[in-house]
Amino acid sequence: MHAGRRYTLPQFLLWTRHCIYPLAAYATAVVVLYELAGLQWVGIPWAVVAVLGTATAFIVSFKNIQTYNRTWEARQVWSDIVSASRGWGAMSRDFVPDARKAREMLDRHLAWLTALRYQMREPRPWELTDKPYNVEYRRFYSIPEREVPLEDELARYLSVGELKRVLSAKNRATQVAALQSAVVKDLFARQEIVVLQFIHLQREIKELFVLQSRSERIKDFPYPRQFATVSTLFVTLFCVFLPLGLLREFDRLNEGIEGLMKGHMVWLAIPFSVVISWVFTSLDQVGEGTSNPFEGGSNDVPISQLCRKAEIDMLEMIGEPDLPAALKPQNDVVL
Numbered sequence: 001m002h003a004g005r006r007y008t009l010p011q012f013l014l015w016t017r018h019c020i021y022p023l024a025a026y027a028t029a030v031v032v033l034y035e036l037a038g039l040q041w042v043g044i045p046w047a048v049v050a051v052l053g054t055a056t057a058f059i060v061s062f063k064n065i066q067t068y069n070r071t072w073e074a075r076q077v078w079s080d081i082v083s084a085s086r087g088w089g090a091m092s093r094d095f096v097p098d099a100r101k102a103r104e105m106l107d108r109h110l111a112w113l114t115a116l117r118y119q120m121r122e123p124r125p126w127e128l129t130d131k132p133y134n135v136e137y138r139r140f141y142s143i144p145e146r147e148v149p150l151e152d153e154l155a156r157y158l159s160v161g162e163l164k165r166v167l168s169a170k171n172r173a174t175q176v177a178a179l180q181s182a183v184v185k186d187l188f189a190r191q192e193i194v195v196l197q198f199i200h201l202q203r204e205i206k207e208l209f210v211l212q213s214r215s216e217r218i219k220d221f222p223y224p225r226q227f228a229t230v231s232t233l234f235v236t237l238f239c240v241f242l243p244l245g246l247l248r249e250f251d252r253l254n255e256g257i258e259g260l261m262k263g264h265m266v267w268l269a270i271p272f273s274v275v276i277s278w279v280f281t282s283l284d285q286v287g288e289g290t291s292n293p294f295e296g297g298s299n300d301v302p303i304s305q306l307c308r309k310a311e312i313d314m315l316e317m318i319g320e321p322d323l324p325a326a327l328k329p330q331n332d333v334v335l
Helices: 009-035 046-095 099-120 132-140 150-154 160-167 172-189 195-220 225-256 265-290 303-317
Strands: none
Touching: 009 132, 009 225, 009 265, 046 099, 046 195, 046 225, 046 265, 046 303, 099 150, 099 160, 099 172, 099 195, 099 303, 150 160, 160 172, 172 195, 225 265
């Protein structure tokens, strides 16, 4: 998540510059063919570009609205996870008379948070982490889940036996929650908690399963590929036709121009077509980059920061003096 006031223009240009180069090269080639090679038939009516541009604007706007909704839903899910974590910490402290067992339940929940956030950072075929512009921009920040192995993180919270069992599972977060449920059941069987406390704890575990499933749904179901494909296709077609439509429009300006630029106005089609095309390609790139809120991009939901925040809150509840440091933004980006 970008935690600053805004992206600066140099930052945004750095992220989108891979689109600018081919746009400039193509526009230049089109003008050279029209002006120097005499191939004036390459110019097309502006009405064609206007109709295509209108359709492109609609589809790009639709895409950006829907991908923003995905990110906002992901943010709501993880806000609920933080809230449920605080509730679990309070119940573990107040319901379980044995302080050692209460701390184990709290640690096991922190292991669930850890396993879940690591699962959310696992790559998917449709994600964009390997795109050159994203790889290049990642030098400004780091992804915590790629800095420390999952095994080392889970070892902080789980016993050796539980760690081995969790690491052998396909869905590790689910396995941690299942272990937690078994511990709660054992507490009730030993009559260390009463039936009402047992019901509340199990209800909270069920809620954690629901929140995990909602997060997994966003992670494992991409923004529909048919809409993503149509959006990118329309933007590409628009960028192809735009310089061709601007040729005659700028050429007509020579009739009312005197001085240095007379007879050369068509060359202005290059910068104008690059700027207009860049607007559309940037909007499409922003929408695509917003569609996967857990992939490790600079616009992700900050699940690492939220988990750390929940951990600090839970440890403070039990009076733990040695608290981990809150995650701070790196170059205004925090994950």
